[in-house]
Amino acid sequence: MKVALLTDCYLPRLGGIEVQTHDLAARLQARGHHVEVFTATPGDQGQRWGVVQQVDGIPVHRMALRLPWELPVNPLAPPEVRRRLRRGGFDVVHLHMGVVSPFASDLADVALGLGLPTAITWHCLMARSAMVFRALGHARRWAQRGATLSAVSGIAAAQVRQVAGEGLLVEVLPNGIDVATWAPPDRVTEAERAAAPEREFVRVVAAMRFARRKRPAAVLEIVRAARDLVPPGVGMHLDLFGDGPERRRLQRFVDRHEMADWVSMPGRATREELRARYWDSDVYLTPARLEAFGIAALEARTAGLPVLARQDTGVADFVTDGVNGILGRDDQALAEALATLVTDGALRHRIAKENASVPPAQSWDAVAALAEREYRRAGAT
Known part of the structure; x- marks a missing residue:
């Protein structure tokens, strides 16, 4: 043809x-x-x-x-x-x-x-x-x-x-999506994973263009709200990848709310760099409201990450609430869900195991x- x-x-x-x-x-x-x-x-x-x-x-x-x-x-x-x-x-x-x-x-x-x-x-x-x-x-x-x-x-x-x-x-x-490219490598056995010590903090990752339509500021607002819901002794870190016209505004937010010690904005990343970071992270967050599909979220889900997203977007086509991640009705619901995933290691690991072992239909x-x-x-x- x-x-x-x-x-x-x-x-x-x-x-x-x-x-x-x-x-x-x-x-x-x-x-x-x-x-x-x-x-x-x-x-x-x-x-x-x-x-x-x-x-x-x-x-x-x-x-x-x-x-x-x-x-x-x-x-x-x-x-x-x-x-x-x-x-x-x-x-x-x-x-x-x-x-x-x-x-x-x-x-x-x-x-x-x-x-x-x-x-x-x-x-x-x-x-x-x-x-x-x-x-x-x-x-x-x-x-x-x-x-x-x-x-x-x-x-x-x-x-x-x-x-x-x-x-x-x-x-x-x-x-x-190229499932084989994004699927996490089977580096350790289940027994080794169970015996491994927990990381000192839960790594949250997001990746998007820093444009208002993608709502990068909402990422910072959601993780800040979640941080307030998480006990002080539980570590949490955000990597927000991307660049664009909203970058200065985002940096001012981080500085104003004294988040620099647990929030980083490394800039743009290649697909290979993002994939490596996904494999070394714990949760993926996207607050976009005008998301017809959400290819970045699909990449994160295929890489084994629990995905947090709004329920009224295309992400719902490949993320089932409670199975591949958590879908929220608004930003407050996403903040509460993020706090749950940060504090509930068993839930986080169960969803990650599901995503790593069951490839998406796309x-x-x-x-x-x-x-x-x-x-x-x-x-x-």
Whole structure:
């Protein structure tokens, strides 16, 4: 099958859609498909204006304009992309949508106008903009023209359904993870683990962009509230990985509340560095409210960490409350749950053992097979 993946954002930008679309392309290619990517993101050397760049063996059509801040926007792209899709012999077009995706939205109409089987996946929560999306009618119109609709989690799919029409089928096509890469190594036996002395403190870890939408300040507020609930003799340490415009505000919070002796903000980390820290930590915390999926939380869960997250996000697709972590209704509930996990070693170890021994359902093999099913549902052969 020849597959065109269309996305506003792609590598070298780093984010959920960018990394997931790249990894999906690689997995589909490994399963025998030919994959090409069309994006409004310039290349690492500034490639744009339709230049085709090879990225990890995948042809990437860089349909980017020269814009301030390298914005992934190109209203001039549709005629050229139409020409390339027509002559390219593609069997299916797969569009990846965020909250604002002008490039992919334009190209959905292009693909459907060419009569190509078209699958559309949303990587966002639409609730806050539901009235706007419903008024625009894009999703409903695309479905009426034959596109198949999906989203990365159950809650995201429900919101797409509310916008597009309750009678429409909106499947869940989750993000994927390389389970073997993230699964914790079996370094010690159960007997050795039981005999090992407890660490002097419980290590809590969080990783995110330091942007308001991700709520990094809430991480500090939650751990501070949990610290007040934990007996003074019980040690606790937070590693908050990431960087961004909120960093100075976060540092001021740490300094103002005298948290520097038990909170560290090491900056950005590679996947390999994060994985190593997850393997050496005890709890993962994410307070995000607008989380359609939560790939960082899935990585932590696969690495064996109990996950603390809000119950009204996509994290609930792979974290069952009390089994893989604890899901809270609000920040206060997360603080109380964190205090429980810090003080209850037996509960913490039970959840960690469950996560280390039972892999999540979102392995890349399973996700690639679901993508192929979506392509067949769209009419690809």
